[in-house]
Amino acid sequence: MATSWRLSGDPRLLRCLLGFRGRGSPGLVKGTFGSAFGRSVGCVGSWRWFHGTQWMHVDPIKILMPSLSPTMEEGxxxxxxKKEGEAVSAGDALCEIETDKAVVTLDAGDDGILAKIVQMPDVNASWDGEGPKQLPSIDISVAVATDKGLITPIIKNAAAKGVQEIADSVKVLSxxxxxxxxLPEEYQGGSFSISNxxxxxxxEFTAVINPPxxxxxxxxxxxxxxxxxxxxxxxxxxxxxxxxxxxxxxxSRVVDDELATRFLENFKVNLENPIRLA
Incomplete structure (x- = not known):
């Protein structure tokens, strides 16, 4: 399962996000990025996770998919x-949701600022032995090579952190x-890994997934x-x-070709437009 893309961007930004040491080995899904948008085969998606909300001085409120009809099970x-960073007043239309009956508008329940749109939570999942398991927190494992072998310390709750905070955490943990x-809690677990x-x-290389x-x-x-x-x-x-x-x-039992492809597409867009990661 592989997708190739080319991505152009500011090397300093990537070093900030990916400034750790690691090693990789064969795996399943592949991508290459650049200013020219193209692919060979595969899978794609997004890393808006690194776009934090710490500039806000209040705890963010998560807006989850609501049930908009008595028979609605998914939408x-x-x-x-509304766009990220845009002010929102109570009653403003936030988004359009397609239910089993119709397309319905979801309105804001309070005043505030739309800090971050977290897309594609399905990628933040694991295989629990019986099936896919959605994970509540985005915990990013970063591969670090040591004298005793490879270890993957974890950036906990990366979605709530800004780029600089993530870079500082990577440096300390590395x-x-x-x-x-x-400590065991600093390298056990994680929901998604990065190897540089x-x-x-x-x-380019292909890294092996860290089960689960x-x-x-x-x-x-x-x-x-x-x-x-x-x-x-x-x-x-x-x-x-x-x-x-x-x-x-x-x-592919958890993240199929179509979802992986959309993930890398969004990843490409975000890193070629680094203002999204501010």
Whole structure:
């Protein structure tokens, strides 16, 4: 199960998010990113998780899928009518939801700010031996190579943290891992893993999933490329871009091809537009 994409973005941002050491091995789902949008086979999705809400001085309120009819058991989100960071007043229409009967508008129940739209929670899941299990918290395991082998310390509740806080946590946990000072609760569990071999000059690789997790993202190195673009006056010019290859392995019992593909698509959009991660 594999998808290839090319992603252009600011290397400093990726180093901030992925500045840890790791190693990978064969896996299931693959992706490569860049300014040119293309794929070979596969699976795609999103990392809006790293877009935190800590700038707010109140605890965020989660808005879950409501039951909008007596017979409704599930619904599809048709579109958001408000954007992240936009002020919302009680009674404002937030989004449109398709139920078993009709398309219904969900209104805000209070005043506030729409801090973060968390898409694709189905990727944050594991296999519990009998079937997929949705996980309540987004806990990101980061692969760190130590003298005694690979270990994966965890960034707990990553959705509630900003980029800088995540980068600081990765730095602290990586040092503790290499010093052999991690506590069991700092490396046991996790809902999604990341392994980065880019700093070793590896362009792309496939990492093995850490059961019972369903996904792991393998991060390769940045590569400068030239792309033909147009300036404000419409004149053609060559511009250097940084491309990076990432490969996602996923357990198809939990995250199938279609879901994995959408995940990587959203991941591509977010990292090529880093303001979304502010």
């Amino acid at each position: 599809n989100l048709v579109k958001w009518l 040092k503790k891992a290499r010093d052999g000072k991690l 071999l880019g700093m070793f000059g590896i362009s 997790q369903a996904c792991i993202l393998a991060v390769g190195r940045f590569q400068p490329v030239l792309k033909l673009t147009q300036d404000e006056e419409g004149n053609a010019r060559l511009q250097q871009h940084q491309l990076i290859t990432v490969t996602m392995s996923s357990d």
